[in-house]
Amino acid sequence: MTRGNQRDLARAKNQKKQAEQTKGKRTDGMTVEQRKAREFLSMREKQKKKDEEAAAAGKSK
Template sequence: MTRGNQRDLARQKNQKKQADLTKGKRTDNLTVEQRKARDAELMREKQKKKEDAAAAGTSK
């Protein structure tokens, strides 16, 4: 074999690249409106927690 393990190394590199590309993608299959509603609810909860923590911190 004249190429050695170059083909195997290229295959492994490509598999790692493909895995990294698909890692960040979500597969929740939501419409834009559903995603916006979900994100808005999460942000409201996060803001409420922050306000509660600030109120608890100032009342000490």
């Protein structure tokens, strides 16, 4: 073995790199459809709140 432990070090470095790339992805355990439904509901609530605020601002003028 002329390479020594270079192969092992490169393998460990690559595993660490792969782990960091997938770190923030799908941590909630939800499917794509469930996530889309959750986001749709939150956006609908935000829009409803914004419409109510606009209506209240229109009445005060």
